[in-house]
Amino acid sequence: MRKLNVSKESVRIVVCLGVIALVASLLLAVVNIFTQVDEAAELRKAIGDVYAEAEIEREIDLKDYDDTDGTEVLNAFVATDGAYIILTHVAKADKVGYNAEGVSMLVVIKDGAIIKLSGYSHSETPGLGANAFKDKHLNQYVGLTVDRFDVSDGAQIIAPESGYFTPVKVTSATYTTNAVFLAVKASVRAYVILTGGM
Amino acid sequence: MVKDRTRNLRETFEPLTSGVFKNNATFRLVLGTCPTLAVTTSAINGLSMGLATTFVLVCSNAIVSMLRNFIPRKVRIPAYILVIATFSTLVQMIMRKWLPDLYDSLGLFLSLVVVNCILLARAESFASLNPVIPSVMDGIGIGLGFAFSLTLLGMIREFLGAGALFGYEFTALVEAGLPMTIFVLPAGGFLVYGFMMVIYNAVVKAVENAIAKRAESRNNDNPDVPKDKNGDPIPLILEPETGEDAIEALKREGGDA
Structure with missing residues (x-):
């Protein structure tokens, strides 16, 4: 050898x-x-911060749920008062340039209307893209009913003349505004489907 | 050659002060420019990135210095990277657990601390040649200098670009439309970085000249310092008296006799 x-x-x-x-x-x-990091505990804490009015009653199984292109409904919960708390992630808000990747929003919808919403995670620049998550901007969604959103066309920004809701965009944070809008719209779509409306 | 000679207190702490001012990584050595421009969109981002880098720098310098006689020269760079990557991952884990917002905000650049040239440069040029304490001092000095520069740039860019400081928004400025968004964008980063570099270097040079002038005037006033016929101090040169003295002096300096 x-x-x-x-x-x-x-x-x-x-x-x-x-x-x-x-x-x-x-x-x-x-x-x-x-x-x-216990992500489930983190999420429940974030939900408690956004919607303290009621406890989470159950989590909805999203195994058979089909997402639209570019968005993903990560979790959906039903609260004891019947509100739906939906966490939606937007992978891309636009195909060109810096496109607000990785925006996640928590949206609370009750009796067919958005009652609360908050940014769950994002990596936007403070003073620039992050402005789109300020209450001043997010408040434009509060009170809107689900029929103000065209949920049939997937992840698209709606033209103002369409009659559907179009968000007021934040200066120098257009893509992030789009990402927030798409997250809200995907959450509304999930609400409509989960409540048997589609 | 490894310098293992005993150092006095001044020599030990010298890297600490020189790292912050004289050898400032950002404004003087122009190292770590990529994270400098990328994360200084706000003061808190700059500060946290600077402190994270300081932690990694101090720990990696200490370990590299401890292992300097154990690591073979041929694989020193992979070994240093391994050490730096360990501490860089550690910082990421800690920030993700306890500072999730900052972790999200720093994003990719926190992972890229591992390839920050400041870390490898200090491991290679200082820690691998010096004992542990001076290496730690060098890490603290260079790290704090980096943190100081990043925080300063972040403050300027955040104030001019977003009308805020450390997240506190000056509502009157914002409502008056004074913030200039360009300062938060990459172009503004280059602008502020360039101006700050000019100002910093001018200030450091002025301070160095003032210190040199003061030392010169002290020598001129001192009657014990020998002077030539023009009144200028004669430089003091100590010459060994014998050949044996010269060999001893050379050995003390670390040269080959």
Whole structure:
């Protein structure tokens, strides 16, 4: 059998990198135990902050729910007072340029009208894209009934002349305004479908 | 060559102050420009990115310095990257758990701390050649200098671009339409960075000249300092008296005798 020629230096290199990698893995594993994020608990806390009027009664199974292009309904809950709390994620609000990727909105709809909404997560620039999540802008959706949204056409921005609701856009945050609008619209669509309206 | 000689207190703490002012990573060494321009859209983003980088820099400098005699030279760069990546991931985990808004806001640039050239540059040029304490001091100095620069740029850009400071909005400014959005955009980042670099370097140069002038006038006033016929101080040169002294002096300096 041929003897394997391994130099002392090669062994040293392997041992050195191996030891560093092992210690690093152990350290990260220990830290991970303490910093693991319980996403379900985070979501329930966020819902409590947005809609404190009622408790969550049940979560709706979205296994068979078909999303529109570019949006995804992540979770839907029914509150004890009959309100629907829907978390929707927008992957892309526009195909060109900086396009407000990764906007998630919590929308509360009760008796066919939007009663509350809030940005759940986003990575928009403060003072720029993040302005679209301020109450001043979000309040334009509050009180709108679901029939103000054309939920049949998928993830599209509606032209003002269509008769449906079109949002007032935030200066220098047009794509983010679109993302917020698409999230609200997808939430309304989910509400309509889940309540048997479509 | 590894410098393991004993240092006095001044030498130990020198990297701390020089990292903040004289060798400021952003304005003097022009390192880490990518995160500097990307995250300084607000003061809080700049501060948190600076502090996150400081943490990674201090920890990686300490570990690299501790392992400097153990890591083979051929694989030193992968080994340093491994150490830096560990601490960078650690910061990400911690921020995601306890500062989720900031984690979302810094986005990709938090992960990119691992390839920040400041970290690798300090590991290679300082920590791998010096003992642990000066390396930690260097990490703190350079890190705080970076955090200071990022916070300053963030404050200026946030104030001019969004009419706010650390998230606190000056309603009167915003309602008067004074904020100029360009300062929050990349073009504004380059503008502010350029102007700040000019101002910073001018100030540092003026301070250095003032210190040099003061030292010169102190020498001129001191009667013990020997002077030439024009009254200028003669530089003091200590020459070894014998060949053996010269060899000893060279050994002390770390050269080959």
